[in-house]
Amino acid sequence: MVREERPAIVPEITCQEIVQWASAYLDEHVGDDRKRQIAVHLAICAGCETYVKQIATVRDIVGLLPKTVEQPSDLHRLRPAFTARARRSSSGD
Amino acid sequence: MSTAATVMTRSVEHSAFLEPALSRTTGTDEEHELIVRLRRGDEGAFDDLVNKHHSALIRMSMGYVRDREVAEEVVQDTWMAVIEGLHRFEGRSSLRTWIFGIMIHKAKDRGVREKRHMNFSAFESVDDESEEPVDPARFHQTGEWAGHWAVPPQPWDDQTPERLLASQQAVNAMQRAIEVLPPPLKAVLMLRDVEGVEAKEVCEILKITETNLYVRLHRARERVRQAVETYLEGRQFAV
Numbered sequence: 344m345v346r347e348e349r350p351a352i353v354p355e356i357t358c359q360e361i362v363q364w365a366s367a368y369l370d371e372h373v374g375d376d377r378k379r380q381i382a383v384h385l386a387i388c389a390g391c392e393t394y395v396k397q398i399a400t401v402r403d404i405v406g407l408l409p410k411t412v413e414q415p416s417d418l419h420r421l422r423p424a425f426t427a428r429a430r431r432s433s434s435g436d
Numbered sequence: 437m438s439t440a441a442t443v444m445t446r447s448v449e450h451s452a453f454l455e456p457a458l459s460r461t462t463g464t465d466e467e468h469e470l471i472v473r474l475r476r477g478d479e480g481a482f483d484d485l486v487n488k489h490h491s492a493l494i495r496m497s498m499g500y501v502r503d504r505e506v507a508e509e510v511v512q513d514t515w516m517a518v519i520e521g522l523h524r525f526e527g528r529s530s531l532r533t534w535i536f537g538i539m540i541h542k543a544k545d546r547g548v549r550e551k552r553h554m555n556f557s558a559f560e561s562v563d564d565e566s567e568e569p570v571d572p573a574r575f576h577q578t579g580e581w582a583g584h585w586a587v588p589p590q591p592w593d594d595q596t597p598e599r600l601l602a603s604q605q606a607v608n609a610m611q612r613a614i615e616v617l618p619p620p621l622k623a624v625l626m627l628r629d630v631e632g633v634e635a636k637e638v639c640e641i642l643k644i645t646e647t648n649l650y651v652r653l654h655r656a657r658e659r660v661r662q663a664v665e666t667y668l669e670g671r672q673f674a675v
């Protein structure tokens with residue numbers, strides 16, 4: 344099934360270009376001209392508006408996925424190494 | 437004798453004793469304070485540093501070596517290098533940039549040794565930077581509407597983020613999509629979106645340009661988006 348939602352007029356830049364610029368646009372890492380072109384396109388293209396929103400959702404969700412907290416199993420070895428190195432340094436070794 | 441002359445004389449006489457002055461061009465006052473404490477040998481400061489970065493270092497190194505035990509060894513080696521190098525650290529980058537830079541170098545080195553057919557550049561190159569993030573078949577190929585959606589994405593409702601996070605199946609699908617990303621894509625996604633590192637610092641850590649960063653970041657996000665799309669379509673089909 345073709346689920347086409349075509350804008351009323353042909354936009355200045357294509358949907359394929361919007362797709363490539365989506366992450367840079369969301370992070371505001373595009374120039375003023377490009378930003379304007381993208382904003383105009385998004386205002387008239389439901390498909391791209393949906394796409395950019397979905398990328399924003401992914402960006403936000405990825406940071407919320409469950410993360411395991413890793414405890415260094417060998418902190419008991421690292422700490423003495425740290426202390427010994429600091430001691431060597433302060434003694435001018 | 438002037439202060440500068442005193443410092444010069446001391447540096448000649450006791451070069452190993454002297455530590456480089458910390459640059460104040462990067463980092464916050466808090467970080468400056470932390471580095472001073474670390475150099476004094478403050479164990480509490482060292483514990484704070486390890487606890488702050490250890491989990492993220494393990495997660496990141498898994499992207500290069502794909503084996504839990506080796507990842508732990510890489511991070512252990514990284515901490516030893518940090519301990520040795522702290523007294524030479526000049527603060528020209530943030531501590532995090534420096535530490536992650538050490539880990540990535542060690543992880544790539546291990547990755548290369550594990551997979552002999554790979555070299556360092558295999559961890560840098562994305563198969564084809566010009567590859568389209570979204571299947572070109574979803575766009576019109578010819579005519580006035582060439583390059584515009586033929587099969588646009590279907591909107592997700594406002595509750596989608598919460599529902600996705602509440603579904604173990606969806607969480608698994610997203611985690612799997614991240615797990616199988618090629619190392620260069622995974623590294624940018626982990627740093628930027630999972631750890632929340634600013635774009636500029638991600639570029640410094642990975643030694644890539646901002647243009648590269650966004651090409652990779654977007655391709656990584658798109659693969660996760662596709663995983664969500666597939667999950668939602670499957671669920672719809674199942675109902």
